[in-house]
Amino acid sequence: MIIGFDNERYITMQAEKIRERIERFGGKLYLEFGGKLFDDYHASRVLPGFAPDSKVSMLKQLADDSEVVIAINAEDVESGKRRSDIGITYADDVLRLMDVFREMGLLVGKVVITHFTGQPRAEAYQSRLESMGLKVYRHYLIEGYPSDIEHIVSDEGFGKNDFVVTERPLVVVTAPGPGSGKLATCLSQLYHEQHRGVLAGYAKFETFPVWNLPLKHPVNIAYEAATADLNDRNIIDPFHLEAYNEITVNYNRDVETFPVLKAMMEHMLGESPYQSPTDMGVNMVGNCICDDEVCQRASKNEIVRRYFWAAEKLARTGPGAEELSKIKLLMKQADITENFSPARSAALIKEETTGLPAAAMELPDGTIVTGKTTDLLGAASALLLNALKHLSKVDPDTLMISEAALEPICHLKTDLLQSKNPRLHSDETLIALSTSSANNESAAQAIAAANQLRGCDAYFSVIISPTDENTYRTLGINVCCEPKYEKHDYYHR
Numbered sequence: 001m002i003i004g005f006d007n008e009r010y011i012t013m014q015a016e017k018i019r020e021r022i023e024r025f026g027g028k029l030y031l032e033f034g035g036k037l038f039d040d041y042h043a044s045r046v047l048p049g050f051a052p053d054s055k056v057s058m059l060k061q062l063a064d065d066s067e068v069v070i071a072i073n074a075e076d077v078e079s080g081k082r083r084s085d086i087g088i089t090y091a092d093d094v095l096r097l098m099d100v101f102r103e104m105g106l107l108v109g110k111v112v113i114t115h116f117t118g119q120p121r122a123e124a125y126q127s128r129l130e131s132m133g134l135k136v137y138r139h140y141l142i143e144g145y146p147s148d149i150e151h152i153v154s155d156e157g158f159g160k161n162d163f164v165v166t167e168r169p170l171v172v173v174t175a176p177g178p179g180s181g182k183l184a185t186c187l188s189q190l191y192h193e194q195h196r197g198v199l200a201g202y203a204k205f206e207t208f209p210v211w212n213l214p215l216k217h218p219v220n221i222a223y224e225a226a227t228a229d230l231n232d233r234n235i236i237d238p239f240h241l242e243a244y245n246e247i248t249v250n251y252n253r254d255v256e257t258f259p260v261l262k263a264m265m266e267h268m269l270g271e272s273p274y275q276s277p278t279d280m281g282v283n284m285v286g287n288c289i290c291d292d293e294v295c296q297r298a299s300k301n302e303i304v305r306r307y308f309w310a311a312e313k314l315a316r317t318g319p320g321a322e323e324l325s326k327i328k329l330l331m332k333q334a335d336i337t338e339n340f341s342p343a344r345s346a347a348l349i350k351e352e353t354t355g356l357p358a359a360a361m362e363l364p365d366g367t368i369v370t371g372k373t374t375d376l377l378g379a380a381s382a383l384l385l386n387a388l389k390h391l392s393k394v395d396p397d398t399l400m401i402s403e404a405a406l407e408p409i410c411h412l413k414t415d416l417l418q419s420k421n422p423r424l425h426s427d428e429t430l431i432a433l434s435t436s437s438a439n440n441e442s443a444a445q446a447i448a449a450a451n452q453l454r455g456c457d458a459y460f461s462v463i464i465s466p467t468d469e470n471t472y473r474t475l476g477i478n479v480c481c482e483p484k485y486e487k488h489d490y491y492h493r
Helices: 007-024 040-044 054-060 074-079 090-103 119-129 181-197 218-226 240-246 252-269 292-317 321-333 342-354 379-391 403-416 425-436 440-447 466-474
Strands: 029-033 066-073 107-118 135-142 170-174 203-207 232-238 249-251 359-361 368-370 457-460 479-481
Touching: 007 029, 007 054, 007 203, 029 181, 040 218, 040 292, 054 479, 066 074, 066 181, 074 090, 074 119, 090 107, 090 440, 107 119, 107 181, 119 135, 135 181, 135 232, 135 440, 170 181, 181 203, 181 249, 181 252, 218 232, 218 292, 232 240, 232 252, 249 252, 292 321, 292 457, 292 479, 342 359, 342 368, 342 457, 359 379, 359 403, 368 379, 379 425, 379 466, 403 425, 425 440, 425 466, 466 479
Parallel strands: 029 170, 029 203, 066 107, 066 170, 107 135, 457 479
Antiparallel strands: 232 249, 359 368, 359 457
């Protein structure tokens, strides 16, 4: 991977910035963490060199002074809302987050159920958490939120929420997804801390948009593409421009809610410590880009990926036309088309010449490899084998898996497991390749090269199976599919 972002510098600078903010408020800070605290693959794609767990690595530097509180909306518990990226419910993701934080040495064990109105599943969820030894707090819907400041900042507003007893100077408030009530949790805690005579402050840690990059920088456009379904927009922060005569970038929701947030802080603290949404942030990402050209190209690739992902979702489920139209406009702003990656054209040409679904991948050295559908292998499997051959410097004509090894697997699928598709999926192909590596040096070399696929882009001429897509994503390969199915069926597995 060509590096465009200095990850080590980022971890050091970010930790120091948070320490400064803690000291500014007298030793207690509630830090709202927006976006993904770990597994931030969007950031690692648009900022090559950014490690997906950078933010947690940074927090580990502050481990002795920090603890994590997780907020979850009672309505999300009641509805069984799921994360679209990993498929689990928000309720289960709270437990997953806790396990990860504990493994990393961070203090965690407190959950705030927000928007609580007596939902039965939320009550059962609280009982489940408490049976595990976790501390659970309830925050309620507040009438007039967020406009009725007098009522919100009173004993009948924030005052009726449970106070979360915290132990450390830095309290990181995170959640399994948007709309979980992180901001309200932080503000409620400020209200209670003030009534207890404790000096405390609030800050926001949001990776994107990057406040000190231009509004139409590809990194910021890529963030808009990633949140096209949420109708988020990057805009110039008018409050920062007025207060400091400095142009910075923020996003519409923070700008729209800032007057109310500022009024709440003035009501609680006497005066607001911030004059703009940008003031609230502690993000140092923009200061750690070491090769802007690399990050611009990576971000343009991400915008195109988002286009294909939205187009595929539209083909699969029906809704999403507005999201796709927005991403098309963003592609125009970034001056790119669907053919930005040469792998896409190579996949379509391969399909045209073979008459069957095909695929192509751009490897780290810029080489484009292709894969075609055969009697024994699907396009995803063929592409994977060809890519591994190139990376391990194995001759393209070398047979790494014999037909004698493949045919029994195909028969097992069709005869015993009653699959209509005898071709091997990519996970089955990897197993066959791994088995062959015991007696085949070329296969062993290919398996050893698999880590070099991470970060590569693969394009398919049709929508591939979830099995193949999951295998590719597990390998760290970015997958884009033409928004069409191989067969004109009504139901697709």
